[in-house]
Structures are given as structure tokens and as C-alpha cells.
Amino acid sequence: MVKSILESSKGNINRTNAAISCLETLSNSDHRINSTVDGLTQGKIKDARVWMSAALSYQYDCWSGLKYANDTQLVNETMAFLDSLTHHTSNALSMMAAYDNYGDDMESWTPPKTERDGFYEKGSGGTALVSSGGVPGGVEAGRDEPTRRFVILIKEGVYEETVRVPLSKRNVVFLGDGMGKTVITGPDAHQAVAFRSDSDLSVIENCEFLGNQDTLYAHSLRQFYKKCRIQGNVDFIFGNSAAVFQECDILVVPRQLNPGKGETNAITAHGRTDPAQSTGLIFQNCVLNGTDKYMKYYLSNPKVHKNYLGRPWKEYSRTVYVNCVMGPLISPDGWMPWSGDFALKTLFYGEFQNSGPGSNVSARVPWSTQVSAQHVYTYSVENFIQGDLWIPTSS
Known part of the structure; x- marks a missing residue:
């Protein structure tokens, strides 16, 4: 549905940008939901809650972006779908929170509560050197899905650039020469x-x-x-x-x-x-x-x-x-x-x-x-x- 919005939005900058952003955020949401499924099968309930919380945030980001470009029937239908999607994600998140706090005692499961309700939950490699060449090049040099940390050493200097680390890059470390010495500015x-x-x-x-x-x-x-x-x-x-x-x-x-x-x-x-x-x-x-x-x-x-x-x-x-x-x-x-x-x-x-x-x-x-x-x-x-x-x- 979002791809259809993008294809039908030539000449409409606001709707085009909203659709592009949605494609990225929904991809991120899908990634986090898959991580949640894997985490639940391994008993990592707290990790799963964090990842599903992020998935819900990404879905909301998509809906929020489309709200400001809501001028076609297709956008309306997509927003209705996203309403349903966030509802299901919220329900899943509620069940995970209940399981985290009460285990298999399903009779104790209740809708999620917060501190305002008086409820508190139970306590429980490689290296790249960057100088005048720019930080994005150092990020690009790292392998996708590495098993070891990839360290990017950023030498003293002012880097007038926007640095993005894609979802596929893991275990990336930025190491500069200190506050006021290594500066990335926009x-x-x-x-x-x-x-x-x-x-x-x-x-x-x-x-x-x-x-x-x-x-x-x-x-x-x-x-x-x-x-x-x-x-x-x-x-x-x-x-x-x-x-x-x-x-x-x-x-x-x-x-x-x-x-x-x-x-x-x-x-x-x-x-x-x-x-x-x-x-x-x-x-x-x-x-x-x-x-x-x-x-x-x-x-x-x-x-x-x-x-x-x-x-x-x-x-x-x-x-x-x-x-x-x-x-x-x-x-x-x-x-x-x-x-x-x-x-x-x-x-x-x-x-x-x-x-x-x-x-x-x-x-x-x-x-x-x-x-x-x-x-x-x-x-x-x-x-x-x-x-x-x-x-x-x-x-």
C-alpha cells in the first residue's frame, strides 16, 4: 500500500517524502518484530519487550507522517490499515508485559498498568581510520552483520557531514579524540x-x-x-x-x-x-x-x-x-x-x-x-x- 502511494505521488513532494519515510520505518518495524519472535523462542522476554516497543514506535511514525499528507483515498486506507496494525502490536506488547510480570498465571494478567496506577515492575571486530576522508566512508567500510566490533577511529577535526549507520551495520564503535576535538556538525x-x-x-x-x-x-x-x-x-x-x-x-x-x-x-x-x-x-x-x-x-x-x-x-x-x-x-x-x-x-x-x-x-x-x-x-x-x-x- 505504501509503495502504491509512492508510485502515485509524482509531483507531490510532501506525500512522496511521507511514503519514503514510511517504507523505511515499516521495514525497521518488521525487523524488530522478527527479532521479537526469535527472542521469545529463546526466553528473552525483556529483550522482546524492548524490540516490540520499538516496532510500535516505527509504526506510529509511519502513521504520523501520513497524517500530514492525508489527501487521497489510498492514504486514508493505508492509515486505517496502520491503525489496525498498531492495535495488534499494542495487544501483543500487553501480553508480553503481562507474561514478564506474572508468568504463566494468566488469571493475574490485566491490561498494562503504569506507575500512575501504583504499579512498579519487578527488578530483574575490525578497525577503520577516519581523517579528512569523512566518517560515512568509515561506516561503509564495515561489514554487514559482523560477529566482532568494527571500530571507526575519527581523528581530530571538523567533519561537516551527516553520518547515517544503516540497520544492517552492527557492533559499530565510533572513537574520537575527545570533546571539542572530533566534531561532526550539521x-x-x-x-x-x-x-x-x-x-x-x-x-x-x-x-x-x-x-x-x-x-x-x-x-x-x-x-x-x-x-x-x-x-x-x-x-x-x-x-x-x-x-x-x-x-x-x-x-x-x-x-x-x-x-x-x-x-x-x-x-x-x-x-x-x-x-x-x-x-x-x-x-x-x-x-x-x-x-x-x-x-x-x-x-x-x-x-x-x-x-x-x-x-x-x-x-x-x-x-x-x-x-x-x-x-x-x-x-x-x-x-x-x-x-x-x-x-x-x-x-x-x-x-x-x-x-x-x-x-x-x-x-x-x-x-x-x-x-x-x-x-x-x-x-x-x-x-x-x-x-x-x-x-x-x-x-
């Missing part, structure tokens, strides 16, 4: 994604992501960020992955236009669309502040500069801050709505033992949660992304 300013990850079991350490709106797109699957610096202003960490950020510097930067006039920023915008998806953004031992340039504007007139921990991009948005240091720029109410009361009864926004002038929770919005010591393990690296099984082997 558009100069305004809304532009600096980095997007769809990679399962991805480890990003000692990297710097500089942008404005939508800097880091943690799209799907399991991701671990360690000692990174992430800068932006509007929704600059977003997506529907299961991602843990540990010991990272999260910094707000000034807007490009009239930076002293004032603004409203949200650090995160998580996009969980289904309560059974095992996704969320977790921040551990991070520092939340502004760049030196931003703090000059902020301190000159704090009342016009509003900064929030996050806002709900989708209905079941989930974001948690644990043992983080929050600077004075964080607004007392902490979290901001997306539009009206959208998602305020279904999201989960949590905080646990944070410190700093922005961590005072006495004026927090009533739809956020102070996580108890009893439940904070839910958001650990070991439990949330099963990091104890794969992160130690990544170094």
Missing part, C-alpha cells in the same frame, strides 16, 4: 537534530551534543549515555527510547532571537504512546544548569526565563531524575504541560533525592511524583535497560 542553528539513535544496546560516553531545539533524538530501543554534555533549549532531549543518562551535564543555551527577552524551555519531551512500552528517560547523577552565556541572561531577569524538567510529547510520557544537581534556572513547579490537560493523568514524571536550588519540590505540579526509596531501583541501569548484561562488555 546546520548552524535553530531546530535541527544533532544526533538520533535507533540502536539497541548503544553506549555513548564522553560525547558532546550541541544544538538548540531537538538536539538529541533518543528515538527507540536501549541507550546509555555516560559523562556526556548535552546543550539545547526546547525539548532538546526527546524520543521514545529506554535511555539512561548518567553523570551528564545538561545545559540550557540562549535562543537565537532576542535571547534577553525571555523564553520557556523544556529539557525533555518523552514520546511513549502505549502503557506497555518499556521506555522512558532516566537521569542519574546529572547536573542541570545553563551555559555561562545563558546564565547571564537568566540572572539579569529570572522572572522571564522559565525552564522545566520536561513536558509530555505523547500520552504515556515517562521521565525520572535521580540524585541530580538542579541549578536555580529550574522553575519551582518543575514540569510543564504540552497542551491543556493532555496526558496529565497518564504520564509519569518522577524525582528522587535531587539537590541544588532547583530541586525544591514544595511547589511541584500535582501530577508529578516523588519516587520512594522502595521503588527507585525500577529506574536503575540494571533494571530499566538490563545494563548489567551488556554495558560492562562495551568498553
Whole structure:
């Protein structure tokens, strides 16, 4: 159906682009569903849930893209098919979540619940050298489906290019010369994604992501960020992955236009669309502040500069801050709505033992949660992304 849309859309750029994007995202969804089937036969229930969560995200991406090109009967029919597809995927994901939590005791199986319902789940080779030739060439040099890591050494320099790692490339490692030395850059300013990850079991350490709106797109699957610096202003960490950020510097930067006039920023915008998806953004031992340039504007007139921990991009948005240091720029109410009361009864926004002038929770919005010591393990690296099984082997 999507191929038919593409073939009938010559001269219509919006519909053509939507169809091309759909073909890619549905291919990714099919890949993750096949991985899920293999994982279930091997008893890898948590892996299977992660992969099926990603499959649902890809299906939703396709539907969302077609929504803006919905001007033919064929597009309408395709969107109806995608509605049915996401419904079946959601049902399968719900059953996997129930099995993960209750095993074969099917009498205990219930529709998926979240923390807002008071429910917390049980805890449980080669090398390429890149210099002036460009990073994409290093990616291309790696074999598809390798059994060993393929390391791409990126020498000091500025690489003005967009780097894409296709789904077929596995176990790829990018190793640069350090923050500020190895630089991969795109558009100069305004809304532009600096980095997007769809990679399962991805480890990003000692990297710097500089942008404005939508800097880091943690799209799907399991991701671990360690000692990174992430800068932006509007929704600059977003997506529907299961991602843990540990010991990272999260910094707000000034807007490009009239930076002293004032603004409203949200650090995160998580996009969980289904309560059974095992996704969320977790921040551990991070520092939340502004760049030196931003703090000059902020301190000159704090009342016009509003900064929030996050806002709900989708209905079941989930974001948690644990043992983080929050600077004075964080607004007392902490979290901001997306539009009206959208998602305020279904999201989960949590905080646990944070410190700093922005961590005072006495004026927090009533739809956020102070996580108890009893439940904070839910958001650990070991439990949330099963990091104890794969992160130690990544170094």
C-alpha cells in the first residue's frame, strides 16, 4: 500500500517524502518484530519487550507522517490499515508485559498498568581510520552483520557531514579524540537534530551534543549515555527510547532571537504512546544548569526565563531524575504541560533525592511524583535497560 502511494505521488513532494519515510520505518518495524519472535523462542522476554516497543514506535511514525499528507483515498486506507496494525502490536506488547510480570498465571494478567496506577515492575571486530576522508566512508567500510566490533577511529577535526549507520551495520564503535576535538556538525542553528539513535544496546560516553531545539533524538530501543554534555533549549532531549543518562551535564543555551527577552524551555519531551512500552528517560547523577552565556541572561531577569524538567510529547510520557544537581534556572513547579490537560493523568514524571536550588519540590505540579526509596531501583541501569548484561562488555 505504501509503495502504491509512492508510485502515485509524482509531483507531490510532501506525500512522496511521507511514503519514503514510511517504507523505511515499516521495514525497521518488521525487523524488530522478527527479532521479537526469535527472542521469545529463546526466553528473552525483556529483550522482546524492548524490540516490540520499538516496532510500535516505527509504526506510529509511519502513521504520523501520513497524517500530514492525508489527501487521497489510498492514504486514508493505508492509515486505517496502520491503525489496525498498531492495535495488534499494542495487544501483543500487553501480553508480553503481562507474561514478564506474572508468568504463566494468566488469571493475574490485566491490561498494562503504569506507575500512575501504583504499579512498579519487578527488578530483574575490525578497525577503520577516519581523517579528512569523512566518517560515512568509515561506516561503509564495515561489514554487514559482523560477529566482532568494527571500530571507526575519527581523528581530530571538523567533519561537516551527516553520518547515517544503516540497520544492517552492527557492533559499530565510533572513537574520537575527545570533546571539542572530533566534531561532526550539521546546520548552524535553530531546530535541527544533532544526533538520533535507533540502536539497541548503544553506549555513548564522553560525547558532546550541541544544538538548540531537538538536539538529541533518543528515538527507540536501549541507550546509555555516560559523562556526556548535552546543550539545547526546547525539548532538546526527546524520543521514545529506554535511555539512561548518567553523570551528564545538561545545559540550557540562549535562543537565537532576542535571547534577553525571555523564553520557556523544556529539557525533555518523552514520546511513549502505549502503557506497555518499556521506555522512558532516566537521569542519574546529572547536573542541570545553563551555559555561562545563558546564565547571564537568566540572572539579569529570572522572572522571564522559565525552564522545566520536561513536558509530555505523547500520552504515556515517562521521565525520572535521580540524585541530580538542579541549578536555580529550574522553575519551582518543575514540569510543564504540552497542551491543556493532555496526558496529565497518564504520564509519569518522577524525582528522587535531587539537590541544588532547583530541586525544591514544595511547589511541584500535582501530577508529578516523588519516587520512594522502595521503588527507585525500577529506574536503575540494571533494571530499566538490563545494563548489567551488556554495558560492562562495551568498553
